[in-house]
Amino acid sequence: MFTDQNGTRYVLIEEPDLCPRCHTAVKVDVLDAHQIAFDAVRGPIAQMVYKCPTRQCGELFIATYMPEQEIRGGYTNRLILINTEPKNYKEEDIPDELQKLSPVYAEIFQQSAQAEKAGLTEIAGMGYRKALEFLVKDYVIKISPDHADKVASLQLMQVIIDYIGPESRRIRECAKRAAWLGNDETHYVRKHTDYNLQDLIRLLRLTATWISSDLQGMDYEEKLQKK
Numbered sequence: 001m002f003t004d005q006n007g008t009r010y011v012l013i014e015e016p017d018l019c020p021r022c023h024t025a026v027k028v029d030v031l032d033a034h035q036i037a038f039d040a041v042r043g044p045i046a047q048m049v050y051k052c053p054t055r056q057c058g059e060l061f062i063a064t065y066m067p068e069q070e071i072r073g074g075y076t077n078r079l080i081l082i083n084t085e086p087k088n089y090k091e092e093d094i095p096d097e098l099q100k101l102s103p104v105y106a107e108i109f110q111q112s113a114q115a116e117k118a119g120l121t122e123i124a125g126m127g128y129r130k131a132l133e134f135l136v137k138d139y140v141i142k143i144s145p146d147h148a149d150k151v152a153s154l155q156l157m158q159v160i161i162d163y164i165g166p167e168s169r170r171i172r173e174c175a176k177r178a179a180w181l182g183n184d185e186t187h188y189v190r191k192h193t194d195y196n197l198q199d200l201i202r203l204l205r206l207t208a209t210w211i212s213s214d215l216q217g218m219d220y221e222e223k224l225q226k227k
Contacts, residue, residue: 010043010079012065016050020087022057029053031060043067046079061086089114097215098208102138105131109204116197125185125197132178132204136160139171139211171210178203 019026028050037045046065052058065079092113099106112127133156140163141148151159156179164172181200184190 010046010065010067010077012048012079012081014081015048016061016063016081016084019052019054019057019059020061020084021059022052022054022088023090024052024054024057026053036064087118089117094208095212097219098135098212101142101211101215102134105134105138108134116201121197125182125200128197128200128204129179129182129185132156132175132182132207135204135208135211136164136175139215140164142215168210168214171207171214174203174207174210178207 015030016028017025019028030048031051032049034047034049035044036047039045044067048063048065049060050063051060061084063084064082066082068076068078068080091110094106094109108127108131112124112131115121115127116124136156137151137159140151140159144151144163147163151163154162157176160172160175160179164175166172178200181192181195181203184192184195185197185200
């Protein structure tokens with residue numbers, strides 16, 4: 001229950017069930033409540049201070065609530081959960097062989113994922129596009145080390161076309177399509193309007209998966225010999 005500055009009582013219809021700091025499913029403890037703004041039409045914007053009850057965490061966080069909107073356009077006396085902060089984003093799992101191949105790709109991918117989770121989708125797409133370029137170019141440099149300088153200076157699509165052959169068709173085709181969607185995230189005009197950021201992420205992950213499999217295969221070919 002929350003009471004605004006005018007004495008109107010509101011019901012909380014949802015409380016956080018996941019600590020944004022430790023990502024544990026919990027029944028949170030309420031410590032305090034404050035009205036941070038008031039809209040004459042909509043009503044109060046409230047923030048609740050919660051504490052994670054787990055022993056290993058125990059950190060405080062804030063949840064923001066706003067009145068629920070009715071179908072007819074008005075607002076009810078029920079407060080809905082909008083956001084919790086501060087967040088401690090879990091790192092994405094990146095295979096060791098990819099981190100070794102391209103540490104810069106791994107770092108850019110992590111930062112892009114954090115931006116996406118924070119709702120910064122307009123810049124997350126550009127980050128994923130940059131991550132793709134580092135992943136593909138570092139992979140090509142590994143398999144064609146004599147062409148490292150040329151690969152570094154070429155456009156990404158040209159690298160994919162010139163250096164990833166039909167024997168690596170899955171890598172080539174996924175990388176191409178990831179580049180198309182990645183370019184849409186960085187250019188004024190979007191060419192592939194039926195596809196969005198999530199499609200770019202899926203294609204980037206597919207490209208990374210196929211590259212990871214190829215690297216693992218190369219490692220076994222090198223280390224495991226017939227006796």
